Amino acid sequence: MNRGMKNLEGFRVPPFVRLLALAWLAALLVPDPVAAQPSPDGLKFNVPYSCSVPSRLIVIGCKGSDDFDQCDVQYLNDAAPNGLGARVQVYRQTLVEQLGHCKAPGDDAAANGPTPPPGPAGALPPENTPLQAPRQRAMAPMPARPAGECSSDAGIAEEASPDSPLDKVFKRKILEDYQAGIDGSTGAPVKVGVTFEAFQIGEPRINRMTPQGLEFVKSPVGEKIYPVKTRHTFCRVYNNAITRTLYEGRYDCVKDGHGDWTCPPGPGHRILGYR
Numbered sequence: 001m002n003r004g005m006k007n008l009e010g011f012r013v014p015p016f017v018r019l020l021a022l023a024w025l026a027a028l029l030v031p032d033p034v035a036a037q038p039s040p041d042g043l044k045f046n047v048p049y050s051c052s053v054p055s056r057l058i059v060i061g062c063k064g065s066d067d068f069d070q071c072d073v074q075y076l077n078d079a080a081p082n083g084l085g086a087r088v089q090v091y092r093q094t095l096v097e098q099l100g101h102c103k104a105p106g107d108d109a110a111a112n113g114p115t116p117p118p119g120p121a122g123a124l125p126p127e128n129t130p131l132q133a134p135r136q137r138a139m140a141p142m143p144a145r146p147a148g149e150c151s152s153d154a155g156i157a158e159e160a161s162p163d164s165p166l167d168k169v170f171k172r173k174i175l176e177d178y179q180a181g182i183d184g185s186t187g188a189p190v191k192v193g194v195t196f197e198a199f200q201i202g203e204p205r206i207n208r209m210t211p212q213g214l215e216f217v218k219s220p221v222g223e224k225i226y227p228v229k230t231r232h233t234f235c236r237v238y239n240n241a242i243t244r245t246l247y248e249g250r251y252d253c254v255k256d257g258h259g260d261w262t263c264p265p266g267p268g269h270r271i272l273g274y275r
Helices: 002-006 013-031 092-101 166-179
Strands: 048-051 056-062 072-074 084-091 191-201 223-236 241-255 270-274
Touching: 002 013, 002 191, 048 092, 056 092, 056 241, 072 092, 084 092, 166 223
Parallel strands: none
Antiparallel strands: 048 056, 056 072, 072 084, 084 241, 191 223, 223 241, 241 270
8 A cells, every 4th residue: 555655656647637627627617508519610619729829728618600609718827726817708700710720639730721920920819818800701791799798887877967976976987997998099999898796985084195295186185085995897898809807996086176086096906807
């Protein structure tokens, strides 16, 4: 018995066994009935893909077979305690095109065509980066994105009135700050939304002078500063993908010198994960 135990000392799990274990774990996260069906466009589900950029990922499943059906993609990260990185949603056509230069277990090198040049061209970018725009098919216009994607909580999409309760005013201001990221640039989202799971307004403090100067320099001395704690999801729609980030929010909401509310993030504001 002791001799057998000694023989096991120093035994290491082979890398391919770790990959299979991670694939099995990711498959358990969100079971998808579509993932079990044959894939006419060649997508393989619940197996690790390796791409030319140092990136590995698993396609967990897709909601359907149409171009704009969303697919769940789980990145793998050896540095993370559970071996998993970010999780994103990508439109199916984009995913099929980008994975054309990636390899899954069982793929022949010739099946993927010529080896792509080094760098990001023809491969999935690192995790948390929106994918490149899909190529348009000749004489086949892309379908419109489904309505309701990245919708915000009811009531905060409209402008708050002067007599609106503070929670609506502050939620609206947080949404406006996220909407400021829609600036028309290449990597910017085309739509954003925010939904709150928890929202708490604390007792206000007074904007006053400190040894470093006025706490909020753009606000009058004596103005009330409301600490706000949240747990919310920030959703972004890109031309070819959707990302959702879960935050533990910390904000300080205060009126500026013009009487307009501002809610900048404060200490403790952090990302909890991705959905």
